[in-house]
Amino acid sequence: MSSGLAAGAAARSGVPQGHHVHGLLALGAEVLEGYFPGLRAEPEQAGAPVWDWGEGLCAVLPEGTPAPMPMGMPIQTFSRPLLEHVLRGRVTGLEAVTLRDGPAVTGLLTAGPGRVTGVRVKGSDGEDEIVADLVVDAWGRSSHLPQWLGSLGLPSRKTAYHRLPRWPHGLIALGDSVCTFSPAYGQGMTIAAPEGRLLEQMLRSRRNGTPLDGQGFQKGLARLTAFSWLMATIPDRAWKRPGPAWPVKAGNWFMDRLIDTVPHDPRTYTAFSQLFHMTAGPLALADTPALPRPHRPPPGREHSVDQGLTSPWVPARHRPRPPAARRQQFRRSGSRCSRGAGSRGRRRASPGTAPSPPRPRGRPGG
Numbered sequence: 001m002s003s004g005l006a007a008g009a010a011a012r013s014g015v016p017q018g019h020h021v022h023g024l025l026a027l028g029a030e031v032l033e034g035y036f037p038g039l040r041a042e043p044e045q046a047g048a049p050v051w052d053w054g055e056g057l058c059a060v061l062p063e064g065t066p067a068p069m070p071m072g073m074p075i076q077t078f079s080r081p082l083l084e085h086v087l088r089g090r091v092t093g094l095e096a097v098t099l100r101d102g103p104a105v106t107g108l109l110t111a112g113p114g115r116v117t118g119v120r121v122k123g124s125d126g127e128d129e130i131v132a133d134l135v136v137d138a139w140g141r142s143s144h145l146p147q148w149l150g151s152l153g154l155p156s157r158k159t160a161y162h163r164l165p166r167w168p169h170g171l172i173a174l175g176d177s178v179c180t181f182s183p184a185y186g187q188g189m190t191i192a193a194p195e196g197r198l199l200e201q202m203l204r205s206r207r208n209g210t211p212l213d214g215q216g217f218q219k220g221l222a223r224l225t226a227f228s229w230l231m232a233t234i235p236d237r238a239w240k241r242p243g244p245a246w247p248v249k250a251g252n253w254f255m256d257r258l259i260d261t262v263p264h265d266p267r268t269y270t271a272f273s274q275l276f277h278m279t280a281g282p283l284a285l286a287d288t289p290a291l292p293r294p295h296r297p298p299p300g301r302e303h304s305v306d307q308g309l310t311s312p313w314v315p316a317r318h319r320p321r322p323p324a325a326r327r328q329q330f331r332r333s334g335s336r337c338s339r340g341a342g343s344r345g346r347r348r349a350s351p352g353t354a355p356s357p358p359r360p361r362g363r364p365g366g
Contacts, residue, residue: 009046009085016141017183023077026053026277028190031197036090040076043086048078053273064263071270073277083189103128105144108135108171113152116171134212136199137173141180145173162222167215174199178218179225185232190278195221228278231255258290265289 011018024032033039044050054071092099103123108116109131118131137145149156154166161173175192198220202212234251237244244252261268268288274280285291 009079009081011081012084015080018080020080020183021077022080022083022189023075023186024083024193025186025190026073026075026279028193028278029074029076030279031193032087035196036087039086039090040074043076043078043082046078046082048076048082050074050076053277054270059262061259061263063260066263066269067266069266069269071273073273073279105139108148108152110152110168113154113168114166115169133170135171137171137177138175140176143173143177145177160222162215162218164215164218167218169211169214172199172212172214172217174221178221179229181229181232182236187228187232187278191225191228194224194278198224227282231275254290258285261288261290 029040040050051074052070053073053075054069056068056075059066088099091097103121105119106122106127107120109118109120109129111117116135118129119135121128121130137143139145146156149164149168152168154164154168156164161167161178174195176188179191181187181191199217202217202220206212230251234248234255237248238252240248243249258268258272262272263269265288268285268290271280271284271288271290274284275282
């Protein structure tokens with residue numbers, strides 16, 4: 001179903017950021033090129049430039065600007081209408097595809113609350129019903145799917161569809177209908193591409209005649225978008241009042257450290273770019289200065305198990321605990337025992353009395 005397709009590369013009404021400059025991150029371009037070989041060449045012939053991320057981007061960060069360097073990461077920028085026009089031409093060229101322009105979907109056809117069998121549509125020539133084996137909601141952030149699921153007795157106030165205990169057969173949702181990213185990070189189109197690839201993989205892996213596992217797809221989509229969503233939302237959650245929870249504080253601390261390291265270390269800049277473009281996971285940062293390293297003692301100051309209890313070279317929470325017999329000895333002699341790295345006080349075991357069990361450690365920073 002489309003909303004007033006224009007002839008040629010023209011903007012459509014109701015499309016968010018439709019007049020803004022767009023671009024595909026590396027993963028999105030790779031997936032689309034795999035489905036439509038030579039796709040990048042068509043916008044390029046129309047004037048959309050292709051350039052290397054490391055050489056062509058001027059990233060102005062709080063601690064400076066990374067020096068230009070080749071990364072072998074081709075990027076293309078274009079208008080959204082141009083990309084839609086090129087993709088629409090490729091898709092409608094497929095023999096099995098029929099495009100209906102104009103009708104608006106007004107509801108779902110169902111065979112009870114557990115199965116979706118098609119959609120109701122309304123156009124200039126009246127209302128109609130379209131029967132389908134699978135309905136895909138790719139409507140975007142203006143999707144009515146939460147209300148439609150609610151009318152089926154499947155509460156859906158939020159779009160965390162993977163958490164619903166029941167999901168109707170014959171229906172899936174993807175793209176901005178499920179996970180709407182801030183346009184500031186340019187992730188929306190790119191994350192939708194591997195979602196489409198996930199759908200293809202699940203369709204191909206079915207046995208003949210077996211319906212698609214819609215609930216399994218929504219769970220797979222949630223796993224697929226989890227890390228990108230975390231990276232995109234951690235800075236926003238820092239503004240939450242009252243103050244954010246400690247995992248958000250830890251995430252912001254790490255992101256600040258990462259961003260501050262990028263201008264000064266090419267390895268970190270490359271790893272961060274791969275992470276941003278979704279071509280690598282968090283392990284790409286493992287061998288960069290962005291991750292803190294354990295403190296090493298100077299030569300000759302290595303600690304044994306006993307020395308490690310009080311060694312200044314080992315953080316308190318990483319110091320080995322003494323054997324059980326030694327702990328009992330400390331308690332009987334009245335030695336002080338810390339409650340843990342996050343404790344706010346100390347307790348003393350009274351001589352001649354059985355020691356009380358240690359309290360559980362508190363949250364970091366608690």
